[in-house]
């Protein structure tokens with residue numbers, strides 16, 4: 001009902017704010033757009049579920065996420081994919097892995113500091129009721 005739509009609207013505002021802040025952080029430039037398959041032709045042979053910050057934003061606008069947990073599961077693919085595609089001691093690999101770990105820690109720190117547990121519980125109640 002109306003109250004549920006108010007909660008989900010607030011969830012989308014919260015998730016957009018996080019995603020936009022991450023997209024502005026220069027450390028995460030490589031994660032802002034889908035990997036360019038012309039640039040990295042073997043990428044889709046290695047990575048089964050590509051994800052990036054612009055796709056998170058599109059998903060939010062398409063009402064894909066009903067809880068913060070669902071958003072985090074997709075956000076986690078961004079850094080997990082980068083660790084998987086960049087396993088070597090190559091300086092480029094190390095650099096991307098460092099940024100992937102920074103992205104993982106930054107998302108978790110923002111959620112821990114800014115998400116009210118009661119709000120997430122209400123979102124999970126809505127998800128279970130659907």
Ligand SMILES: CC(=O)c1nc(NC(=O)[C@H]2CNCCN2)sc1-c1cc(O)cc(O)c1
Pocket residue numbers: 029030031034035036039040081082085086088090092093096
């Ligand atoms: C996002 C990601 O995981 C990524 N990984 C890369 N790794 C490499 O190029 C390593 C792979 N091992 C051998 C030495 N090269 S390039 C790259 C990337 C960065 C961008 O700014 C845009 C983009 O489309 C893709």
